Amino acid sequence: MILTTKEALILLAFIALTTFATRATPFFLFPPHKKTPAFVEYLGKMLPYATIGMLVVYCLKDVSLFSGSHGIPEAIAMIAISLVHIWKHNILLSVGGGTLFYMFLVQYVF
C-alpha cells in the first residue's frame, strides 16, 4: 500500500461520488418531457464503443514491446481469448479461462 489509509479513503470517496454522478446526471439533466440534445444522444450511442477500445489500450499501457517478454504473453493470451470468445460466446469461460491461461504463461513459460 503506497497511500495512507486516509488518502485511500478520500480517493475512494471521490471515485464513489463520481460514479454516482455519472449514473444520476441524466435524471436531473433531462426531465422526461424535454427533448435530449441530438449531439448528446449521438454521443450516448457512439461513445460506449470508443471507450471500451480505449480501456483495452489502457490495460496494456505498461506492456513494453522492447524489453522484458516484449508483450508476447499478452498477445498470445489476447488471441486465445478472442478465438475462444468468438467460438463459445461464453464470457465466464473467455475471461476466466483467459486470465488463468495468461497467469500460466507469465508464471511458467516466460
Add this chain to the structure above:
Amino acid sequence: MKRNALKVAWIHTVPVMMGYLFLGMAFGILLSTKGYGVFWAFIMSLFIYAGSGQFVAITLLTSPFDIVGAVFITLMVNLRHLFYGLSLLEPFKRAGKKKYYMMFTLTDETYSLLCSAKPPKGVDEGWFYFFIGFLDHLYWIGSCALGNLLRTAVPFNSKGIDFVMTALFLVIFIDQWKDSKTHIPQFIGVGASVLCLIVFGASRFLLPAMVLILLLSATFRNRLEAKFQ
C-alpha cells in the same frame, strides 16, 4: 406489494449473480494482492459498486495520490452510464424516493436487466426494478468480499491476475464489434488511444486520448449518426 415484487424479481437476477460471483471474486483477489483486505473490498463494493470502475480504482490505489486524475478516469470509464438513465427516465420518476438508490445501482448488468425484464401484471414496477438493483448489489458485495477473504486464507501465486481486467474489456470489445453496424467508433477509440500512448507516454495519455476521441466523434458525426438510428 414489496414481497410480490421481490418474488418475481429475483429470478431475473440469477445470470447476473453468476457473472458477479466470478468478476467480484476476481476483483477481491486482485485487491488483496495489492495489500488491501476485506474491509476495503467491502466498502468499495458497497459505495462504488462498479465492475470496470473498481478495477481501475485498484490501479489508482496503487499509484501516487491524485484526486483529479482519479475523478477524470472514473468519469471516462463510467461515461456510458450517463446514457443509461435516458431510457429509464419515466419508470424511475414514478418510483418515488427509492429512485436515488436505484440510480446508484445502475451498473451495466442491472441496466441490461431493467431494459429487458418487465414486471408481470399486478406487480409494482418501481419495487420490481428496485429489487433487481438491490439483489445485484448484494451479490456484488458478497462476491468481492468472498474473493478477498479467499485469497487471504489460501495464498497462491497471483502473478498475472491483473490480466482479468484486460480480458474483460477485450471480451466486451468483441461483443460490441459483433453487434455494431459500423466499426468506426472502435477504430477511433483504439486508434486515438494508441496514438496518444505513443506521443504522451503511459502515465499521461488518457486525457489527450479522450479529447481526441471526442473531436473525432464530432468530425465523423454525419457519417456515423445514420448508422446508429
